Each structure stands twice: as structure tokens, then as C-alpha cells.
Amino acid sequence: MRDHGYKSEGGFGKSVAAMSCPFVREQPIVEGARLIMRVFRIQRILRDRQDPLAQRDSVLIERYRFSREGIIYLTNLLDPYVKSSTHRSRALTTAQTVCIALLFFASGTFLYTVGDAENIRKSAVCHSIRKVYLALKHFLARLSPGFSNVIGTIDCTHIAIKAPPGPNEGDFVNRKGVHRAYDGILLGDRGYACRQYFMTPFPDPNPGPQTRYNAALARTRARIEMTFGQLKGRFQCLKSLRVAPDRACDIIVACAVLHNIATIRKERSPVVEVQPDDDLQPVHLDQPSGRAARDRIVQQNSEY
Template sequence: MSCPFVREQPIAEGARVIRRVFRIQRILRDRQDPLAQRDSVLIERYRFSREGIIYITTLLDPYVKSSTRRSRALTTAQTVCIALRFFASGTFLYAVGDAENIGKSAVCRAIRKVYLALKQFLGVFVVFPSHVRPQVVKQGFFAIAGFPNVIGAIDCTHIAIKAPPGPNEGDFVNRKGVHSINVQVMCSHILTSLRWCVTPCATSPMWKPNGQDQCMTQESSESQAFLHYTGAYDGILLGDRGYACRRYFLTPFPDPNPGPQTRYNAALARTRACIEMTFGQLKERFQCLKGLRVAPDRACDIIVACAVLHNIATIRLERAPVVEVQPVDDLQPVHLDQPSGRAARDRIVQNNFAY
């Protein structure tokens, strides 16, 4: 029976015991330590696990470490996590600053430090023909659809940017009417990028309605080695109809006949699908690549940094994002096939698909 002189409602002792047993212990985390979270939270925010972030922090520490601890300077881990959050989300700098409890200017400086540091490792993590022996790469490609002697797949993708000021603004408009940077990528069978060619400036116009990929190949310094191919790696590249067929660079038949040529085209499409998967994983892992609101030269540095991070994530077997199906870009065939390219294509059809 409750006492009439006490206004508080009585609490049963049993209920109090149950509350005490099921009470969730509060955990006060250090805001200065971005790694004081579960792995699932870190992957969602930064696209890397705790071990992956520690690896990147150790790798970049000599390049991004603050020279002083005055004015509560950011630690290397904080600087790396700020940049990774921007790469992963692609949001505005002030939003990243609000999430990390720092100012917008500090976010801008941290991101710049990190992408310039990652740029130094382009030749370490983006290597042609691969980090493994060429024979392993060929076997990996052959296991996909039975296409022989393939050492890489190549294609181009456009990274949208904001319209740059100045007289060269029109040179960045692609054939879809969007300001973008044309990026040519070569990848392996495990979706690691092997070569990157970024075209940021007016010397390589983007407006190439029919043969934009072919022109990228002719203008990129990386592709010049293949234009004078001497068989150093004894392998071939696969491309789509936006490229001309060469001895080292095979493309589909524009109008295949039923039988061997159709089987050749189907095997080539399945084999080079890895480059489309690479683009999909790259843009899903780093959402900033779906639209960069920076100047073209800085956009190119960010693209290169994301390429290095993508290879690090792939090599370390980090969790891969779910890739959305990309629409097929209908390209008109480029009728510049070389006789040596047609002969190499016919030879592969005869030896591997004439059954």
C-alpha cells in the first residue's frame, strides 16, 4: 500500500534489479582518435578497416606529419581519416569538418596533404604488367572466358568536374555535354589498375564523338610503349570498338559472322568486363569521383590518389562495395584497323574459337 504523504510513484525492487542487469554501459570514446570505432563503422566512413587505415597512416606519416604540436595540430591518423572521409563521401568540405570537429580550412589542407602524398606512390602501387608474374595475369584472364595471352584490359571513363573558368572551358565538355576529365585505365584480372592516363588540359580536347578512346591511346605517353610494342611482355590488350585493332591490341569484330567470330566477340566482352567492374568499384568506393568540385589540376591529383587507394584496398582484400550495373555506351566502330591487327585477330579466332 502506497503512502499518501509521498508524491513519487513507488518503484518495485524487482524492476530496479532488471534495469540494472540490462543497463547498457556507456563508452566515452576519445574524439581525437578516429580509430576508436568498430570496424564496420570505419569501413562505412572511410572505406578501410582499422588495419588498413593504420597501414596507410604508417605509409604517409613522413609526408603528412605535422612539424609541430603547437595549436593542437592534427595527428597523422586524423589527417588521413579526414581525407578518406572526403574521398569516400564526396561531400562538401564544411560537412567533413563538422563530422570531424575541425574547420573547413583545416579539412582543405589535410586533403591536399594526403592526395599529394599518395601521388608519390603511384609508381609503387600502380605497376604494369602487375605486382605478380605476367603468366599469372594471363592465366587469370584465360580462366574468365578462354581468351588467350591477355595481359590487360583497357578503357576510358569520364570524371565529372565543375566548369573551369578561363578560355579553355569548352575543351572540358565531353560528347554528352558534361564537363569532365577523360581517364584511361588499364586493369588486371583481379581489378587492380595497372596504368592510368589522365587528360586534364586543353592540349587533348574531350570532344571526340567517334574515336575519343583511340585518340587517348595515341596521345598518352603510357600507350606509346604499346605503339612500338616489341614483345617485352608477350601479351595483348583488350579494348572495345572505340579503339583500332592492332597486333598487340585486339578489339571486337564490328559485324561478326555467326560461329567463330561471334564466339570471339562474346569471349572478349566477358574478359574485358573486368575493366567495367574496376570503374564501378572505384566510383562506388570513392563517391567523390562521381563529381569533383575542384579545379582540373587538383581533380587529376585526387583521381590519381583514389587509384592508389583502390589498389591498396584490393591488394589488402578490403571489403569491396556493391557495384551497380553500368549502362552500355554505344560507340561507333573505328575503321582504322591495321592489317597486322586483323591478322592477329583472325589467328586467335582460328586457333581458339573455330570449333
């Protein structure tokens, strides 16, 4: 081998050998790894700290179903309930917490997918969503319209949930029931039984008054069907909830409150096509008093 003049016992030679062949010594590898990890750590902190509102309004609406002003409104509204109690530098802000929950409500995707999108752990995603839907329950009565002595329409929408373990699984199967109302008439589809205070369509209407009655009832009920369509279109999580039944109830309430807020603030609503009525059979047979009341309504309207 050619002698380059470097002596192993010389200090200068030893230094050059370490520089030209860094794998001879462990220290350069350790230092390099530390530098790389430091860069990754800085980048992650910066990503975690990015402002969720630093995007175009169109992106925010598509991602969170609310505009920038709407998200700011929600952040201010929910801040007393969801703000972090810790002062650690990496604690989530209220805006981040709200946006994490909104992303889950809007997409209905898995928690780890939300975490990947927001650059946080799955456990933090779960905690944020829970804080937000429990906070929204405080505003249910305040943001739900209530008018005395006004009778409206009623409908049912099925939201699939994860079956709970244990022998009581059958208790959580959706069934259409009847809710009693007084001093007025409720309207429903054929999934309900016709009663004196609850009008449903004729199953096989005759041409003329009965057909016009069915058409008028369908036009009136279209509003509640449109509402359910907008609610599920805005918050895709309501198409299938993979959570325990008690948490499913809280999430449904939270989405209803958010829908009312979005409606009041005139946020952009999803386009919904009214679906034709299903060919449903009532859970209970039509009551004679209900059929008689329906016939009277048809008779009264045919006289005009």
C-alpha cells in the first residue's frame, strides 16, 4: 500500500482518519442522528402549531363545513368549555380542538385518519371530540326553536351505530314509534299508524280528493325530509357512528346544535335531493278514529 505519510500515533493523522471515515468512530453517527431528530422535532411542532384557519374559505367549508367566521364564532362560543387547562407549549388551542371535532363530524372517518390529517395522536383526537360534543349539549335548548301551541311534522331517520356487547343488544335496534301531541295534528309517512291526532297518507288513494290529500301531505312533510338530508349531508358521521350508544346520542345532539348554528348564521348548506317516500308499512294498524279523522279532512277540503 502507498504510504501517505500519516502516522497513527500522530494527532493530526488520527483527526484526518476520523473525518475521512466517519463510521470508524461512534460519535459522528450519534451527533448526526441528533441533528436529524432535532429537525424532525421542529417540523412536527411547527405542523402541530399551524393555524387551522390559515386556509381559503372554500377549503375550510369543504373540510369543516363552516366558514372562517363560523369557526371563529364556534371557537368563542365553546372556549369556556373546551380550552386547555394546561399551559404546556404543545397544548391544543381552542380553535384546533374545535376544528378536530368538526373534521370528524363532517367526514365520519376513523379517529386515526383525523389524527393523521391534523398531525396529532388518536387519543388527543378522541379527547377533543368528546370535549366539543359535551360542550355543545349546553346549547341544545338555547339553539333549538320552540314555539308554544304549534304542531309540526314528524319523521324518522335511522343512524347506524355500533352494536353494544352483551345480552341487551336488541334494545338498541331502531324502531319507529309514535309521540303523542295535543291540540293539533302531526303529519307522518306510512311508517306510522294513522291516529286521530296523527295523519298519514292513504295507502291506495282514489283519484281526486284522496290523491290531492296525499300530495298536500307530501309537500308539507318535504321540509323535515330536507332537514334530515341537510343534516346528514353536512355531517357525514351521522351515516354510520362507530361509537358506543351513549356517545352516539351525544354526537347526534352535537350535530343537531351545529346544524342550527349553521342555519342561523346562513352557512353554506349541502345540496340535497328529496328522496321519494319508501313503501313503508306502519308498525301498528291504522286506528278507526284516525281513519275517520283523515276522511273528515278530505271531505272538508273537497268542499272548497
